Amino acid sequence: MKGFVSSRLHPFANLLLLVGLMLLAACVAGFLMAVLSNLLFGVGLLEIGNVTNKPDTYANGWGVSMLTQGVFLFVGFGGAALALPLLTGYSWQEYFAPRRPVPYNWLLLAAGIILLSVPFMSGLVEWNAKAHFPGFLQGLEKDARELEDRAQVLTKYLTQFTTFGRFIVGLIVIAVVPAISEELVFRGVIQRNLVQWFNSRHVGVWLAAAIFSAIHFQFFGFVPRFVLGLVLGYLYEWSGNILVPMAAHFTQNAFQIVLLYMQQRQLMSSETFNPDSNEALPWWLQLLSLLLTGALLWQLYRHTLRPTAxxxxxxxxxxxxxxxxxxxxxxxxxxxxxxxxxxxxxxxx
Structure with missing residues (x-):
């Protein structure tokens, strides 16, 4: 397959090309958002910014916000990542999953790893949420917390699933779309090129995980998201198939959405699950979670070392x-x- 750009580009040049494609794709996404929001909700281009900033003050605020978020991620991120291999002369399968298809149990094991890690991750969430900047950066810490508090208020509004239809839309926009788009970008393109650039799988995985966490702009959630990025990165590196980290990423987001919906429908008490709490689960459960997750990851790693035909x-x-x-x-x-x-x-x- 012949591309418009040489496949012999240095990995750094590929990453710059990705940035350029993402900027171009963001423009396309903006156009689609304007057209769709006008057709579906009667909200024009000049109104979209106001609606998405304060969706609770507009009749169609929830729908417009979900639409714009989904289109931006799917086109701006996923579209750019899918365009890069075509420009450089690769097929999507060759670029994102060059090995033969992995067994379905890899997808199930990836989902299982995420579920097993929940108690351990709760400890990281609590620790990071209570972290403090050094004394001379107290002003920056105050601004960072205010920014995250505002983001949390918006997230709480968007995750009010008053109907089953809203729950399905939320599942698609918050779980399905990010699992596809973000994995194509961070594991499929960024991690791949970092591994090539530094000639080290570990350096590539760790740098990609740091970028993945940092780009969410949530300092008080950086560490757990970084650890998640490491798990997703090694799953991709070991499996050689982008569907594996996609399955894990989807499980991570969908699990929270399902629990939240169950709590809102009073199928689960607030004592069992409180979406606004950063409190960690008991230490012994965190330790058991860490051991079981580590054991399952080790088994997958050992599987990649076995001679295969x-x-x-x-x-x-x-x-x-x-x-x-x-x-x-x-x-x-x-x-x-x-x-x-x-x-x-x-x-x-």
Whole structure:
């Protein structure tokens, strides 16, 4: 497949190209948001900003806010990530899932890891929420907390699922769309290129996780989101298939949405689940959660080290230290090798 841009670009150039594509995609998303909000809700381009800033003061504020958030993520993030491989001469499967399809149990295990980690993550959430800046940065801490408090008020309004229809819309916009779009960007493009750039899977995973957490602009939630980014990053690195971190990301967001809906419908007491609380679960449950999550992650890691046989010819692209693609077509089965998602033989690494 021939692209408009050379596939031999340095990873840093690919990341700059991603930024440019995201800016272009954001413009397209803005146009679509204006058209759809006008057609569906009668809200014009000049009104969208006011409606999304204070949606509770407008009759169609909830719908417009959900629409704009979903379109922006799906087009602005996902669209840019999908455009990059096409421009550089890759197919989507080759770029985001170059290994043969992973077994379905990988998707289930990825979801299970997220659910098992909930008690441990609650401890990180509480610790990070109570963190403080150094004394000379108290003013910055005050501004950061006020910003997050305002964001929390908006989030609380948007997650008021008064009907089952609203719950479905919330599940799509808050769970499905971010799982697809953010994983394409942060794991599929950013992590992939960072791994190539630094020639280190660990450096690529950790840097991508830091960027993933920082771009949400929530200092008092940075650490748990960073840890989540690490889990998603290693799931992608080990599986070589973008669907695996997507399944985990979807589970993370959907689990919270489902619990919130159950609490709002009085199917669960506020004592069992309080969406406004940052209080951690008991320490022994956190410890058990950490051990079980770590054990499951270790099993998945060990699975990637096992010699495997690919019964069909596999076209691989190995990369030199400068990030130059060197196509190599194998006409015989690859036996007894472990291949990472970049098509690099890591049997002995």
């Amino acid at each position: 690919d019964p069909l010819p596999t076209q691989l692209r190995t990369l030199s230290g400068g990030g130059v693609a060197n196509p190599a077509v194998h006409t015989a089965p690859i036996i007894g090798r472990t291949i990472n998602h970049e098509g690099v033989d890591v049997t002995k690494s």
